[in-house]
Amino acid sequence: MSNPNPDSNSNPNPNPLRIALIQMHIDAGQPESNFARLEERLNEAVAASPQPDVIVVPEMWNTGYALERIRELADPAGGRTRAFISEFAKRHGVNIIAGSIAELHESEEAQPAKVTNTVYGFGRDGGQIAEYSKIHLFKLMDEHLHLEAGEKPGRFTLEGVPAGVMICYDIRFPELARMLALQGAKVLFVPAEWPHPRLHHWRTLLQARAIENQMYVVACNRSGSSGTTHFFGHSMVIDPWGEVVAEAGEEETILTADIDLNLADEVRGRIPVFADRRPSLYE
Ligand SMILES: NC(=O)CCC(=O)C(=O)O
Numbered sequence: 001m002s003n004p005n006p007d008s009n010s011n012p013n014p015n016p017l018r019i020a021l022i023q024m025h026i027d028a029g030q031p032e033s034n035f036a037r038l039e040e041r042l043n044e045a046v047a048a049s050p051q052p053d054v055i056v057v058p059e060m061w062n063t064g065y066a067l068e069r070i071r072e073l074a075d076p077a078g079g080r081t082r083a084f085i086s087e088f089a090k091r092h093g094v095n096i097i098a099g100s101i102a103e104l105h106e107s108e109e110a111q112p113a114k115v116t117n118t119v120y121g122f123g124r125d126g127g128q129i130a131e132y133s134k135i136h137l138f139k140l141m142d143e144h145l146h147l148e149a150g151e152k153p154g155r156f157t158l159e160g161v162p163a164g165v166m167i168c169y170d171i172r173f174p175e176l177a178r179m180l181a182l183q184g185a186k187v188l189f190v191p192a193e194w195p196h197p198r199l200h201h202w203r204t205l206l207q208a209r210a211i212e213n214q215m216y217v218v219a220c221n222r223s224g225s226s227g228t229t230h231f232f233g234h235s236m237v238i239d240p241w242g243e244v245v246a247e248a249g250e251e252e253t254i255l256t257a258d259i260d261l262n263l264a265d266e267v268r269g270r271i272p273v274f275a276d277r278r279p280s281l282y283e
Pocket residue numbers: 059138141167168169170172192193194195198201
């Protein structure tokens with residue numbers, strides 16, 4: 001199919017960037033229905049006018065937290081996900097921060113095969129621009145029993161602008177966001193599956209990461225329930241002043257917001273936190 005937005009590839013640095021966050025239900029242990037649901041939502045997102053520049057998807061959207069069966073459900077080398085997202089991104093000329101998935105890493109040395117909680121980013125031309133596996137596994141949801149932690153921070157470049165990605169529980173570790181900011185990130189993407197009753201943690205931590213690092217935080221949570229765990233949605237976009245510029249409710253939705261990446265430089269210029277740091281005293 002031809003690209004319905006042919007101009008999108010010829011304008012590599014739009015500012016502001018229109019972001020669409022796909023806050024969706026996820027069926028635990030049902031990759032087929034989750035792929036179908038995501039495809040439907042992606043089609044809805046790109047049908048909007050103006051079309052978004054960047055689409056963001058929640059954490060572990062292919063399998064949910066079906067951790068007991070994660071080895072049989074995980075996507076081998078992320079092959080299916082990468083092909084699907086890359087093709088969609090290219091066809092529509094859109095960037096996609098493709099949430100995270102359970103990725104299976106098969107190798108003769110590592111037995112049993114490892115599974116990571118991994119996010120991929122794809123650019124408008126369908127090329128991969130980001131890959132990050134969750135560094136901090138969340139024991140309260142048994143991740144440490146079934147998943148392998150990542151070892152590398154998620155820095156990447158989006159439309160020529162330094163950006164970062166962290167996954168859900170990672171936002172409780174301010175050092176990681178600070179490191180990405182010190183490496184120049186002006187926007188931090190956070191795919192999540194964050195449940196009740198910790199909505200105040202979610203909001204406060206996201207705002208804190210935005211304020212202290214003077215960067216945009218774009219956080220896409222899932223909605224719906226899995227067994228007795230209820231996910232509250234409340235995906236949000238927070239600007240470098242810490243203002244919530246868009247916030248969803250609890251239901252499935254596509255939340256959109258425009259972000260002006262120059263604002264990060266402006267805020268960093270007005271309150272020069274990075275220049276005023278005294279790392280020799282606390283690092
Ligand atoms: N999926 C997660 O990492 C959940 C993190 C969470 O709920 C928290 O309170 O932290």
